[in-house]
Every structure is written in structure tokens, then in C-alpha cells.
Amino acid sequence: KKVSVIGLGYIGLPTAAVIASRGIEVIGIDVSEKAVDTVNQGKVHIVEPDLDMVVQAAVTMGKLRASLIPEPAEAFMIAVPTPFKEGKKPDLSYIKKSAEAIAPVLEKGNLIILESTSPVGATEQLSQWLQELRPDLSFPGQSSQEPNMHVAHCPERVLPGRVLEELVSNDRIIGGMSKECSEKAIELYKTFVRGECIVTNARTAEMAKLTENSFRDVNIAFANELSIICDELKINVWELIALANRHPRVNILSPGPGVGGHCIAVDPWFIVDSAPKTAKMIRLAREINDNKPQYVIEKVKAAADQFKRPVIACLGLAFKPDIDDLRESPALDITSQLAEMNIGELLAVEPNIHQLPEKLAGKGVELVSLAEALERANVLLVLVDHKPFKALTINDVNTKVVVDTRGLFAHL
Numbered sequence: 001k002k003v004s005v006i007g008l009g010y011i012g013l014p015t016a017a018v019i020a021s022r023g024i025e026v027i028g029i030d031v032s033e034k035a036v037d038t039v040n041q042g043k044v045h046i047v048e049p050d051l052d053m054v055v056q057a058a059v060t061m062g063k064l065r066a067s068l069i070p071e072p073a074e075a076f077m078i079a080v081p082t083p084f085k086e087g088k089k090p091d092l093s094y095i096k097k098s099a100e101a102i103a104p105v106l107e108k109g110n111l112i113i114l115e116s117t118s119p120v121g122a123t124e125q126l127s128q129w130l131q132e133l134r135p136d137l138s139f140p141g142q143s144s145q146e147p148n149m150h151v152a153h154c155p156e157r158v159l160p161g162r163v164l165e166e167l168v169s170n171d172r173i174i175g176g177m178s179k180e181c182s183e184k185a186i187e188l189y190k191t192f193v194r195g196e197c198i199v200t201n202a203r204t205a206e207m208a209k210l211t212e213n214s215f216r217d218v219n220i221a222f223a224n225e226l227s228i229i230c231d232e233l234k235i236n237v238w239e240l241i242a243l244a245n246r247h248p249r250v251n252i253l254s255p256g257p258g259v260g261g262h263c264i265a266v267d268p269w270f271i272v273d274s275a276p277k278t279a280k281m282i283r284l285a286r287e288i289n290d291n292k293p294q295y296v297i298e299k300v301k302a303a304a305d306q307f308k309r310p311v312i313a314c315l316g317l318a319f320k321p322d323i324d325d326l327r328e329s330p331a332l333d334i335t336s337q338l339a340e341m342n343i344g345e346l347l348a349v350e351p352n353i354h355q356l357p358e359k360l361a362g363k364g365v366e367l368v369s370l371a372e373a374l375e376r377a378n379v380l381l382v383l384v385d386h387k388p389f390k391a392l393t394i395n396d397v398n399t400k401v402v403v404d405t406r407g408l409f410a411h412l
């Protein structure tokens with residue numbers, strides 16, 4: 001048996017490596033020559049705990065290799081980006097390109113799985129594209145003929161930073177375009193998933209993934225709104241949430257400087273785009289979370305105004321704790337906007353990177369150690385709750401004005 005994984009990114013590469021580690025032959029396909037070369041050397045081009053070891057072992061065992069050119073396989077798993085920019089339409093062009101790439105090598109009986117987070121209807125669209133590209137085969141939902149190909153949507157749900165663990169332990173939603181498609185997909189996932197595989201149709205599977213991330217976004221928006229209300233009412237929001245969460249049926253998430261990453265801040269827009277008139281709360285939650293950085297900036301301005309020569313230390317640039325991922329990070333966005341406002345000296349502390357990111361280059365921001373920041377700053381802006389920041393004590397900060405977006409010092 002051979003499995004082909006299209007897209008060797010944050011989801012595709014770990015998935016390919018884990019399947020290969022089960023002794024199945026896996027070929028990873030990517031358009032980036034660099035990604036292909038790196039994997040074939042047994043190395044990784046993305047940061048994820050333990051991924052390097054698993055990839056190296058799979059390549060050394062001869063079970064995993066990468067290529068720019070697709071070749072025949074029993075199953076094809078598509079894990080490519082599905083970008084979405086506010087005000088635009090979901091971009092399915094990478095899925096379409098994947099369909100075009102694999103179409104020539106498809107054979108009767110093959111299984112094609114879409115893993116990318118997708119708007120409702122994308123799997124049906126994929127099946128239609130494949131049908132148009134290969135009129136000699138019969139794809140599900142495309143004609144009255146009995147299909148001889150299988151298509152399913154099985155959305156990925158792994159948490160960056162815990163991908164290898166969650167790939168195996170999470171339950172999987174199996175959204176086949178027919179019962180037979182789901183059965184085929186389960187057979188594949190059972191080779192490496194310890195969690196349960198639950199069957200539904202493709203549309204429900206697509207919506208389930210979007211719903212999970214929207215649920216989290218709405219809950220964070222609730223927390224972010226509470227944090228602003230509490231500022232107005234002079235209440236400590238962290239204490240408030242801790243108290244409310246003592247109720248057996250209340251579980252509020254944490255406020256922050258905004259919502260980052262490429263999933264939670266994006267996926268709810270797919271739902272809004274599909275149901276623009278009805279998806280009111282989901283849209284509002286997005287807006288509340290997107291406006292939070294601006295609110296934080298206003299607070300920093302007020303703090304800086306208390307000093308003749310403000311020195312502001314921004315603690316953290318990543319989009320969440322203990323990772324080096326700066327993509328769509330509100331912390332980076334806030335730091336960059338502060339730099340443009342010229343309201344004082346700006347220091348950035350990010351223990352997980354060694355070089356100032358491009359977005360801050362040439363803006364007069366200094367990347368410094370935590371110790372140096374504590375030495376020099378009179379305003380401390382906590383943007384990410386990285387482990388070294390959590391270890392700070394009241395003595396480290398009590399001479400400074402603190403803007404704490406993560407509740408790090410709520411208990412001090």
C-alpha cells in the first residue's frame with residue numbers, strides 16, 4: 001500500500017511522517033523544492049516538537065520520501081493552505097492545483113481525502129474538479145453512474161506545539177461523500193489514529209471543523225469583552241473569570257492582546273462568508289478580537305504618557321506561549337504599531353527567536369534579553385505568557401508601569 005500526502009507543511013509533513021512510522025510507504029508531494037530536498041535529507045523545514053526525529057527515522061527506514069511530481073498511490077491526502085482574507089472569497093486555488101497535480105496519476109478505486117480546513121461545499125467541489133479532469137473515472141456525487149473513486153473530508157484538528165501527540169490521540173471526523181468513501185477513509189486513519197473515527201457526511205465534517213474554531217473564537221471574544229468592561233468598572237478580570245469558572249457549568253477562556261495564528265482568526269470567516277446574514281455572533285466575535293490590539297495600544301500610550309522618556313519593553317512576539325511562530329501574531333502587530341507611533345524607546349523580548357523579525361526591522365526596536373529589558377524599561381507590556389515571563393516576581397516589576405494583557409501578574 002502507498003499513501004501520497006500533498007502539501008508538506010504544518011499538517012502534511014507530520015501526517016506523512018506518522019503514517020510512514022507505521023511501516024506504510026508514504027510519498028510527500030510539495031511545490032517547494034526546498035521542502036522536498038529538506039525532507040529527503042531526513043530534516044524538517046518547520047518547527048514542531050519531536051517532528052525532526054520522526055521524519056528522520058521515517059526517511060532512514062526508507063518509508064518516507066518527498067517529490068515535486070505525484071505518482072500513483074492507493075490514497076491521496078490533501079493538506080494545503082486555504083487562505084481567506086476578510087472581504088474576499090475563500091481561496092480554494094491550492095486545492096484546485098492539487099487536484100490538477102494528482103489527476104493524471106489517479107487509478108480506479110483510489111481514495112482522495114481533503115484534510116485542509118475548508119468552507120462548506122469544498123469537498124463536493126474537489127470531486128467535481130477531479131471528475132472534469134478525469135472523465136474516464138467516476139467520482140462520487142458527479143453522475144448517476146456507480147462511483148469507482150472515493151472522496152472524503154477528514155479535517156485536521158491538531159494543536160500546533162502538540163501535533164505529533166494529537167495526530168494520534170484525537171478523535172477524527174470522517175466525512176465521506178458516501179458510506180463506502182467513509183469506510184475506506186477509516187481503514188486508512190485506523191493505521192495511525194488511536195482516537196475514535198466518527199462518520200458523517202462531507203458537508204457536516206467541513207462545518208464541524210469551522211464550528212470548533214469559531215466556538216473558541218466566540219469564547220475568547222467573550223473574555224476579551226469582559227476584560228474591557230472590567231477595566232471600566234475597576235475589577236480584576238482574571239480574578240473575576242477564576243471566580244465565575246468555579247461554577248460547574250461555566251468555563252470562560254482567557255482574555256489576551258487579540259487572537260492570532262492561522263486558524264482561529266481565519267476559520268470563522270468561512271462561516272460568515274457562507275451565511276453572511278445569519279452569522280451575526282460569529283462575525284461580531286471576530287470583530288471584537290480583531291479590535292483588541294487597538295485597545296492595548298491605547299493603554300500603552302496612556303502608560304507611556306506618565307514618563308518623560310518612556311522605555312517600553314514588549315514581552316513576547318509569538319502568537320501564543322512557548323512557540324517561535326510569529327505568523328498573524330497580535331503581539332508582533334502591537335509591537336510594530338507602537339514602533340511606528342514613536343512614543344518612546346522600544347525593547348522586544350522574545351526568548352524563542354534570535355533575530356528581529358522583518359516586520360520590526362529598521363523601526364528602531366531592539367531585541368534584548370529579559371534581564372536587560374527589566375533593567376532598562378519603565379513600562380512593561382506583557383503580550384505572551386511564555387514560561388520565562390511566568391517566573392517573574394513582584395520584585396522584578398514593582399518599579400514599573402505594567403500593561404498585562406495575559407494576567408501574568410494578576411495574582412501578585
Ligand code: SAJ
Pocket residue numbers: 117156157158159160212213216220253254255256257258259260261262263264319320321
Ligand atoms: N487565545 C486567547 N485566549 C485563550 C486561548 C487562546 O487569547 O483562552 C489566543 C492565543 O493566544 C492565540 C489564539 O487564541 O493567539 C489561538 O491559539 P489556540 O491555542 O487557541 O489555537 P491554535 O490556533 O494554535 O489551534 C487551533 C486549535 N483549535 C481549537 O482548539 C478549537 C487546534 O485544535 C486546531 O487544529 C487549529 O486551531 C487548526 O489548525 O485549525
